[in-house]
Amino acid sequence: MSEPPISHSLGQQQEPVCPRHPERASYARCTRCMRPACGQCQIHLEVGMICPDCYRDVTGHSRPQRARTSNNPNITYTLIGINVVVYLLQWIIPNYWVYNEFAYKADWVAYSHEYYRAITSGFLHSQNDPSHLLLNMVSLYLFGAAIEK
């Protein structure tokens, strides 16, 4: 006596199928509506799984947002890039032009009203002390990356 082969017709009668993919047997059930959901439809939550219909009911979104496209702290990298470029310009442009144009000194600003210097000075570093830039960028990276997350 041999076991009957598991036929597809038998399967269609007895196996639960995904309501969205009737050709797929689906033994996992949505924990909210208790309907089957196939592997493609299952949306895994921290506890259990729900189907796309319930997910939409609950959240208003069709699917969970994909994992963020990037975990890179891009704003931090951009800021570091600006700082490095400015530092190179400090070296490239002679006569401390960058420093003279963008550094902040309270009495200059009181006289000149060049208030942008309060911000631009943040991108300037001691031209003759590269460790100033280096240490600032390391801490910018550490704090920036953590905050950006």
Ligand SMILES: [Zn+2]
């Ligand atoms: Zn459901």
Ligand SMILES: [Zn+2]
């Ligand atoms: Zn499905």
